Amino acid sequence: GAVVSQHPSWVICKSGTSVKIECRSLDFQATTMFWYRQFPKQSLMLMATSNEGSKATYEQGVEKDKFLINHASLTLSTLTVTSAHPEDSSFYICSARRARTQETQYFGPGTRLLVL
Amino acid sequence: AQSVTQLGSHVSVSEGALVLLRCNYSSSVPPYLFWYVQYPNQGLQLLLKYTSAATLVKGINGFEAEFKKSETSFHLTKPSAHMSDAAEYFCAVSAGAAGNKLTFGGGTRVLVKP
Numbered sequence: 605g606a607v608v609s610q611h612p613s614w615v616i617c618k619s620g621t622s623v624k625i626e627c628r629s630l631d632f633q634a635t636t637m638f639w640y641r642q643f644p645k646q647s648l649m650l651m652a653t654s655n656e657g658s659k660a661t662y663e664q665g666v667e668k669d670k671f672l673i674n675h676a677s678l679t680l681s682t683l684t685v686t687s688a689h690p691e692d693s694s695f696y697i698c699s700a701r702r703a704r705t706q707e708t709q710y711f712g713p714g715t716r717l718l719v720l
Numbered sequence: 721a722q723s724v725t726q727l728g729s730h731v732s733v734s735e736g737a738l739v740l741l742r743c744n745y746s747s748s749v750p751p752y753l754f755w756y757v758q759y760p761n762q763g764l765q766l767l768l769k770y771t772s773a774a775t776l777v778k779g780i781n782g783f784e785a786e787f788k789k790s791e792t793s794f795h796l797t798k799p800s801a802h803m804s805d806a807a808e809y810f811c812a813v814s815a816g817a818a819g820n821k822l823t824f825g826g827g828t829r830v831l832v833k834p
Contacts, residue, residue, distance in 0.1 A: 697763055713763040
């Protein structure tokens, strides 16, 4: 199988703090990972595409200085929400694509962020 | 650019009845189409995908979908609903390759009545 994990699964933080979310491909290498955000009772919206060893590509309207993405290895991408505010509270889901393929993405279980 | 429209944000079916979830897409290039299921507070599970092979695609848990290019549709069906089918369902499209970024529809929440 192709398993993607996320850590943490839940995080509660105070307004103004930064939060880091990890996305790992456990049994395959992933040159490309995607970060999605899902607000309550809404669909998933792509935030950015993360490519190993290069800068992430952000979707229109997503602040790259607020949502820092680092894809430092073939199995790990991190999303850091800087100076989080209550409006950043959401469900963040990552997905990973197996290296050197155009196979379907494999999704992680998601991270729920609550900013107080 | 591509987009997905799911008709009906909520669908209620009786256990044992047909489940039909509608999805229409638009894409400037041949699309790759997907149906995902999401249970509360969980990630997405792939039900099935269309990648330009057979137009009738069979997936897991008894679901299937038919790609109709003339109607730009990819509706999801299951002949007999089970209580465990209660969840949120998302249709998605990617352009150019199955592994490219996904554009999701708004989702359809399925309620199964005993």
